[in-house]
Amino acid sequence: KAGVTQTPRYLIKTRGQQVTLSCSPISGHRSVSWYQQTPGQGLQFLFEYFSETQRNKGNFPGRFSGRQFSNSRSEMNVSTLELGDSALYLCASSLEASGIGNEQFFGPGTRLTVL
Amino acid sequence: AQSVAQPEDQVNVAEGNPLTVKCTYSVSGNPYLFWYVQYPNRGLQFLLKYITGDNLVKGSYGFEAEFNKSQTSFHLKKPSALVSDSALYFCAVRDKGGSYIPTFGRGTSLIVHP
Numbered sequence: 001k002a003g004v005t006q007t008p009r010y011l012i013k014t015r016g017q018q019v020t021l022s023c024s025p026i027s028g029h030r031s032v033s034w035y036q037q038t039p040g041q042g043l044q045f046l047f048e049y050f051s052e053t054q055r056n057k058g059n060f061p062g063r064f065s066g067r068q069f070s071n072s073r074s075e076m077n078v079s080t081l082e083l084g085d086s087a088l089y090l091c092a093s094s095l096e097a098s099g100i101g102n103e104q105f106f107g108p109g110t111r112l113t114v115l
Numbered sequence: 116a117q118s119v120a121q122p123e124d125q126v127n128v129a130e131g132n133p134l135t136v137k138c139t140y141s142v143s144g145n146p147y148l149f150w151y152v153q154y155p156n157r158g159l160q161f162l163l164k165y166i167t168g169d170n171l172v173k174g175s176y177g178f179e180a181e182f183n184k185s186q187t188s189f190h191l192k193k194p195s196a197l198v199s200d201s202a203l204y205f206c207a208v209r210d211k212g213g214s215y216i217p218t219f220g221r222g223t224s225l226i227v228h229p
Contacts, residue, residue, distance in 0.1 A: 004158070035219075043159075043205065043219040056216050090158050101147040101166045101209065104217075106158030 002027065004093050004107035012113045018079040021110045025072050025093030031055075032074040033104060034066060037088040046089075049074055050096075078112075086114045117142040119208050121220035128196045129228050136191040136223045138206030147209040148189040150180055152202045153222070159205060165189060176200070196227045 005024045013019050025032050034046040045058040049068035066076040072093075078085055088111050092104035118141045128134045140146055147166055151159040163174025170182040180191045189206060206220040 033217075042221045045216050045218075048215065058216060092159070101164070101211070103149060103161040103164050104159075105161065106151075108156070108158045 006107040023091030029093035035090040119220040125224045134196040140208040142210040144212035149207040
């Protein structure tokens with residue numbers, strides 16, 4: 001079974017631009033979560049989607065948004081990029097919604113650098 | 116609010132020796148507890164989880180963890196470390212009866228010396 005895939009793997013943008021990251025979950029998985037990983041803040045939860053609906057949202061500004069499609073693929077968008085948005089963005093999928101205690105399967109991440 | 120503490124930024128151990136990576140947690144209800152490992156330039160990989168039942172949980176690559184409710188701990192252990200175990204280890208918690216949002220620890224860098 002193919003793992004979680006994320007595209008692109010690396011991205012360089014300038015301040016003020018916007019960016020869209022893509023995640024394809026493991027086949028059959030219906031929950032997709034997004035995380036931001038930085039050396040200073042560690043791993044922080046952005047949001048979770050299940051059956052095309054956002055179930056949970058972390059403490060991030062409205063510039064961070066996402067969506068999930070009917071095939072469970074997910075995208076996240078960051079508008080008006082700031083230098084502090086430079087991070088590794090991880091996508092994780094699980095079979096069912098997170099509240100059931102399922103483990104998550106992570107993709108390799110998208111390394112975003114904002115100049 | 117739930118929280119996770121990994122008190123050691125780095126753990127050093129010699130190959131063949133037992134290893135322990137510590138994790139303590141705080142939730143208002145009962146916890147789901149997880150350990151993940153991250154190798155350089157890779158995403159996190161699931162190692163093991165505690166949901167309910169036996170306090171000793173066995174996972175991938177010979178790792179195990181013991182759930183201790185009274186000490187609110189979930190330490191990761193392995194009887195004999197390998198150099199290839201060197202990586203970043205994350206503990207995570209979810210409150211069964213509360214928010215579905217998982218909280219991750221800051222991570223512990225495990226270095227196994229040959």
